[in-house]
Amino acid sequence: xxxYQEIILDHAKRPRHAGLREPFDAQVHHVNPTCxxxxxxxxxxxxxxxxxVVADLSxxxxxxSISTASASIxxxxxxxxxxxxxxxxxxxxxxxxxxxxxxxxxxxxxxDGVAFAGVSKYPARVKCALLGWTAFTxxxxxxxxxxxxxxxxxxxxSNSxxxxxxxGSTTTGNTITNNVEIS
Amino acid sequence: xSDVALSSAFTAQESAAIRGDFAILSRTVRGGKPLVYLDSxxxxxxxxxxxxAERAFYERHNSAVHRGAHQLAEEATDAFESARATVAxxxxxxxxxxxxxxxxxxxxxxxxxxxxxxxxxxAMDGVDPALAARFVLGAGDEIVVTEMEHHANLLPWxxxxxxxGATLRWIGVTDEGRLDLRDLDTxxxxxxxxxxxxxxxxxxxxxxxxxxxxxxxxAVGALTxxxxxxxxxxxxxxxxxxxxxxxxxSGHKMLGPMGVGVLWGRYDLLAAMPPFLTGGSMIEVVRMxxxxxxxxxxxxxxxxxxxxxxxxLAAACDYLTVxxxxxxxxxxxxxTEALLAGLAQRPWVRVIGPxxxxxxxxxxxxxxxxxxxHDVGQILDDAGVAVRVGHHCAWPLHRRMKVMATTRASFAxxxxxxxxxxxxxxxxxxxxxxxxxx
Numbered sequence: 081x082x083x084y085q086e087i088i089l090d091h092a093k094r095p096r097h098a099g100l101r102e103p104f105d106a107q108v109h110h111v112n113p114t115c116x117x118x119x120x121x122x123x124x125x126x127x128x129x130x131x132x133v134v135a136d137l138s139x140x141x142x143x144x145s146i147s148t149a150s151a152s153i154x155x156x157x158x159x160x161x162x163x164x165x166x167x168x169x170x171x172x173x174x175x176x177x178x179x180x181x182x183x184x185x186x187x188x189x190x191x192d193g194v195a196f197a198g199v200s201k202y203p204a205r206v207k208c209a210l211l212g213w214t215a216f217t218x219x220x221x222x223x224x225x226x227x228x229x230x231x232x233x234x235x236x237x238s239n240s241x242x243x244x245x246x247x248g249s250t251t252t253g254n255t256i257t258n259n260v261e262i263s
Numbered sequence: 264x265s266d267v268a269l270s271s272a273f274t275a276q277e278s279a280a281i282r283g284d285f286a287i288l289s290r291t292v293r294g295g296k297p298l299v300y301l302d303s304x305x306x307x308x309x310x311x312x313x314x315x316a317e318r319a320f321y322e323r324h325n326s327a328v329h330r331g332a333h334q335l336a337e338e339a340t341d342a343f344e345s346a347r348a349t350v351a352x353x354x355x356x357x358x359x360x361x362x363x364x365x366x367x368x369x370x371x372x373x374x375x376x377x378x379x380x381x382x383x384x385x386a387m388d389g390v391d392p393a394l395a396a397r398f399v400l401g402a403g404d405e406i407v408v409t410e411m412e413h414h415a416n417l418l419p420w421x422x423x424x425x426x427x428g429a430t431l432r433w434i435g436v437t438d439e440g441r442l443d444l445r446d447l448d449t450x451x452x453x454x455x456x457x458x459x460x461x462x463x464x465x466x467x468x469x470x471x472x473x474x475x476x477x478x479x480x481x482a483v484g485a486l487t488x489x490x491x492x493x494x495x496x497x498x499x500x501x502x503x504x505x506x507x508x509x510x511x512x513s514g515h516k517m518l519g520p521m522g523v524g525v526l527w528g529r530y531d532l533l534a535a536m537p538p539f540l541t542g543g544s545m546i547e548v549v550r551m552x553x554x555x556x557x558x559x560x561x562x563x564x565x566x567x568x569x570x571x572x573x574x575x576l577a578a579a580c581d582y583l584t585v586x587x588x589x590x591x592x593x594x595x596x597x598x599t600e601a602l603l604a605g606l607a608q609r610p611w612v613r614v615i616g617p618x619x620x621x622x623x624x625x626x627x628x629x630x631x632x633x634x635x636x637h638d639v640g641q642i643l644d645d646a647g648v649a650v651r652v653g654h655h656c657a658w659p660l661h662r663r664m665k666v667m668a669t670t671r672a673s674f675a676x677x678x679x680x681x682x683x684x685x686x687x688x689x690x691x692x693x694x695x696x697x698x699x700x701x
Binding site for chain 2: 081083084093113115116117142143144145146202205208210
């Protein structure tokens with residue numbers, strides 16, 4: 081089977097940049113209600129708006145190899161990059177994952193993320209692979225970034241993901257942010 | 264269980280004949296691999312006899328039940344009511360005590376909403392006050408469930424507690440996966456109005472001691488509601504022997520069609536209950552100022568009912584009756600023992616639930632230490648083995664057992680020991696793929 085590429089298993093066993101770190105601008109908690117997978121994720125930005133740089137992305141992922149590896153690759157791909165570039169990677173990742181095998185992925189944009197091309201043939205696992213990435217875009221919104229500005233896709237991210245949102249270190253309660261529109 | 268002990272598993276020849284009735288079992292999946300379907304706890308397959316019964320209804324008798332004076336309407340009504348009698352016979356009930364619902368979830372909600380609706384002004388007019396009082400809930404009253412419930416037998420009661428101001432309490436689960444009845448007398452008290460619990464856990468396979476709980480509930484005057492979704496398809500169930508007040512199950516888990524479930528209730532209780540869903544069919548007299556309602560079971564069957572599915576469910580009952588429920592139980596018990604024995608030989612696998620076959624039905628949940636159940640399920644799927652992964656709509660139970668999710672194999676009459684072997688062989692690939700020490 082082409083699902084469990086060595087790269088994925090390696091990231092799942094040794095997730096890069098794992099663990100929650102300070103300082104951070106926003107923290108989100110996303111859950112996949114069908115399997116109970118959880119991802120707590122923090123972002124720290126340097127600068128303003130979409131030209132800001134992702135200074136740090138830290139996370140605590142509890143889940144299957146696909147969701148853990150995906151969070152690890154997310155951190156690899158976006159730390160040190162601008163928000164604009166990071167959102168480009170998100171779009172490329174999502175487009176590949178939802179292509180049902182048609183889009184092999186662009187290594188320039190998503191690096192090790194291309195190992196997830198096989199996941200797109202297993203619709204039940206796409207949500208696993210997107211959990212961390214969806215949490216990341218939500219965290220950007222919580223950090224005050226307008227993520228709708230220039231991306232071109234008009235689809236909707238994971239539509240049944242519940243999240244607990246924390247901005248800075250102040251908990252804002254059990255906010256449900258379903259249907260985070262990225263359009 | 265003595266019937267089971269005296270009965271034997273199906274012979275190879277009998278198994279082959281049974282499997283021949285299920286066309287889907289001969290298909291292949293994932294690039295030509297024979298389907299090994301071990302997910303009947305989620306939904307079972309349907310034999311040709313059930314599909315034929317539905318088709319015959321649509322081709323010969325299709326009409327809206329309980330409406331119209333034409334011949335087809337008569338035949339459809341006969342078919343529907345005759346299906347009710349068959350289903351009632353299958354569980355030892357009176358025909359008028361069987362209510363068709365869309366599924367077990369609706370059946371359980373029907374009972375929970377009856378408690379809510381009973382509190383409305385005038386809802387219990389004409390009902391014996393002592394009987395009416397059993398359905399009226401408020402602050403100070405308590406609802407009891409267990410920690411091993413499927414969400415379908417938990418959330419309706421959580422919501423009822425929220426709406427009524429009553430308190431929800433629960434019976435805990437032991438590390439082994441059985442109900443912890445040590446504090447039964449302190450959880451079920453004279454404040455308890457209703458005790459809702461599962462007959463068989465959909466995750467652990469545990470068969471619960473119904474009599475002990477019913478005895479305690481009766482002693483304090485509480486009504487009992489049994490979730491029988493995982494027992495009616497697999498064990499000989501007799502509602503009179505069980506002694507509960509209500510019992511719910513779904514058709515699709517017992518070789519029947521999707522879209523039909525059953526609520527059984529004691530007739531005097533059903534007759535006291537206000538309606539849940541209202542509309543056509545369930546009325547006595549309708550006026551603009553207000554209406555009166557039909558006697559049970561029609562009172563609880565608003566709208567044109569799912570006659571074809573009810574007919575299909577009756578065919579499933581007939582099919583299981585021909586197989587013999589004691590033999591179905593014995594067969595599934597043998598498969599469960601074989602799987603438990605196979606898993607016990609693999610120290611890297613941990614069974615979640617009773618480790619032996621005592622008071623245990625054919626659902627076996629397990630974890631491979633260090634590998635997420637989703638990943639285990641994917642490797643099994645690659646070998647054509649269909650199991651369920653996740654929390655199986657029993658999240659609090661998983662939290663109690665200190666696992667995030669499990670992999671669950673569950674059996675039906677059509678499964679074989681060769682399929683247990685196929686599962687174990689596929690499972691043996693898991694440690695290598697994910698680098699787990701064995």
